[in-house]
Amino acid sequence: MRPTIPQLETWNLDAVHRAAEAARANADLLSTSVDDCSRALSAAESWHGRTKDAATRRIDEEVDHGYEVRAVLLRIADDAADVSQGLKHAKTYVLEQKNLAVSQGFTVSADGGVSHPEPEKSGAAGVFQLNLRSGLDEIERLDTLFGRRLREAVGDLVAIRDGQPSVTLADGSMHDPDAVVTRLATLSPDERAAFLAGLSPEVQRQLVIAAPETLGNLNGVPFAMRVEANEINIRNALTREKAKPVPDQARVGQLEAMLSPIPDPEATVSAAALGMVDRKFVMFSTEGNGRMIEMLGSMRSGVPGVGVYVPGTSTNLNSSGSNHVAAWNLADRTGGPIFLYMEGDFPQSLTSLSDGAPSPSFAAEMAPKLVEFGREVDREVSSHAPGTPVTYVGHSYGGSVVGSAEQLGLRADRILHASSAGTGVFEGGWNNPNPDVQRYSMTAPGDLIGVVQSYPDAGLSLPGLRLPGNPHASDVLGGDPDEVPGVIRLDTGYYGDSSSRAGEVVFGTDGHGKYWDDPGSTAFGNIVGVIAGTDVRAYVERGIETSWVDVGLGDNGNGGKEAFDAGRAATAQAVLDIENPYADPRVTDNPQLGARIEVR
Structure with a gap:
């Protein structure tokens, strides 16, 4: 009315x-x-x-x-x-x-x-x-x-x-909804999708009511059904958490936030329009550190691109707020749907060899799931936005997940390694079914991940000591996506005008991820450009120095020089008690932005 x-x-x-x-x-x-x-x-x-x-x-x-x-x-x-x-x-x-x-x-x-x-x-x-x-x-x-x-x-x-009333299937037969869901669970994703496509929206809704915990995470189930099921699952998880003798208040707050409306990233700017929408989750589980796949924006005809964003170390359900904001900004800037992919546990430590970022086990466990999820994304694209290119963006440890998934056959139109930990944890090269896939990478100068990328694949042998190689380095591709032939390296550039660091070069330890918090930065703009298929800035090697660190031309990609630069910074912190040796960077060489490259 x-x-x-x-x-x-x-x-x-x-x-x-x-x-x-x-x-x-x-x-x-x-x-x-x-x-x-x-x-x-x-x-x-x-x-x-x-x-x-x-x-x-x-x-x-x-x-x-x-x-x-x-x-x-x-x-x-x-x-x-x-x-x-x-x-x-x-x-x-x-x-x-x-x-x-x-x-x-x-x-x-x-x-x-x-x-x-x-x-x-x-x-x-x-x-x-x-x-x-x-x-x-x-x-x-x-x-x-x-x-x-x-x-x-x-x-x-x-x-x-x-x-629960019986539901009518495509052949006219009547069945109990729980029995139908039990049957669905035995089918392949393709068979499941074909079966559900023959049911009316009313029957699909009755199946969700009957078994949301099953349908919410089942491949082959349309994303609209999974979203509806997972809204129920999140509400049930919130009720269970609140009923515990000692509730996890961080988890309670996160679940409540997941059920709260957010500004619509697709809404046009208008003070009159609320532009508030429910959050949409095509996967949710409280297993491990909490898992989810959030969809921001919608799959529809005319979108310029679809993005899947895989974050990095320390990601978990309770502290996923910053990842959500970054994904929202990507959806807002690209005009297409973005999936925040967290279908597994991420390492919570940067240093632990057994269960931290050095361990390949998390990437090995998530990569096959990402391949399967990629097929579901392709299915949705085929149904709602035929021909739309799909991009996978892996940040930090997420880059290793994306690289590992490509080794296992992930199909993608574009791949972007953003401050990536490596090319993949399995043997062999990338195995993308798309022969025309475009691959991009970017790593900020002075980012410590550069030391990891350049670490010898075979490890180091020192007197009385044998150090293993980079676990995220493919034996064929090495560990540095920036150096792999055919990968186009992009410029991380500068922070945007609205940032507290407006105009400052993206550099050092903060250069590993702070650009994700700044949609106006060169680096974030490059992510948007790759997903939306517009244009990006090509890599420019710069000389950059602070009072304590001097990254010269030729340092990037040279493991020894990168380790020396990182060592100087660590010494300034440990010995001289310098809080941030990378602060106030000055560009000494090549301050200009990289040339524009059209994304195909």
Whole structure:
């Protein structure tokens, strides 16, 4: 419904907010009740026999049914809360614009038209009218979207009141949803995708309600279904965490953030438009340090490119906020969907040989999963944005994950190693099925990862000591993506104008990742250019010095010189107590940006 301004003035949206709270409270009460019932039966350890078995089966059925009802109640609560917040914001905006216009002598009509008796104020009247009608457009959009979603949810709730109804498959046969999901789990991803494509949206939704924990992470399931399932899974994880005797407050905060709306990276800049959207997760698990794949933006015809961003060491679910922001900025700047890929545990230490960044085990474990996920991305691209190029960006340890996945057959149109730990942990070269793949790399001068990249593949033999080689170095490609033939090296350049380091060269230890926090930096712009297929800046070798470090021409890519530069910095810190020996860098050679390169 598109209200008139007088109608909007009478709207009381508190009732919508109260409805959301009531639905959420009832969902929690239902969950607690069925859990208590299940625990009570489990506690009856001395009870045995047919009656106990029958009671157990019946209670298990009701627990399952209770969780299905709870999932729908939470969906209603979430949608009601979103529409309440959105409509309240839009209502406030429209009425403030109307009051401001009236206070300045403009006449505002019921439909948002604005006029003024003085002709010279027609331009200002047009601005007010545009703002008011944009706000009313947003209200109509929200009302239509959430009205449909709430009607669907209420319909689902009615349908499962007495138990989950059977669903109708493509051949007309009727089956229990849980049995259908059990069957789906036995199929290959391709078979699964073909099977689900033959089902109606209503049946797909019933399957999600029946088994969200299975469908949320199952390859072959359309991303829209996985997103819906994982919203339920995240809410369930939040409830379980809060119910613990000592909840992990960092995890609680992270899960709550994952369920909170965010600005839409695809929204046009307009004060009238809320541009708030739910976050979308095509994979979620609390296993290990917490795992997820977040999709920012949407897969649709006309997007310039699709990006998959694999972050590096110390990444985990609880502290993934900065990775989310970087992925959001990529989606905002490229205009296409970006996937933040965290389908596995990352090393949490920079130095531990057994379970830190030097260990290849994390990359070896994640690489096959990335290959499989790449097939799912290609499937979605084929369905929703045919022909759109897909780019994989690996930062730091994530570069080793991406390189290892390419060794195992990851298909990509473009690859970017950003401050990458290496080319891959397996033997042999890259094995991309796309013969026209474009590969790019960039590493900031003075970044300590350069020492790792240049470390001898075969290790070092010293008197009485044998040091192993770089575990992220392919025996064919070596450990430095910047030096691999065919890889185009890009310029990390300078920080952007809006940064606190505006105009400063990207350099040193901070040069390893700080550019990810600065969308205006040369390096971030290069990532955007590769994904969007526009243009990038070619590598320029610079001489850079500080009061304690002097990186000269020829140092980059020379392991001995890079290690010497790093040693001088470490000595300044340890012996002279210099907090940051890389601070206040001065470019002594080649300050110009690299030449522009068109991305094919």
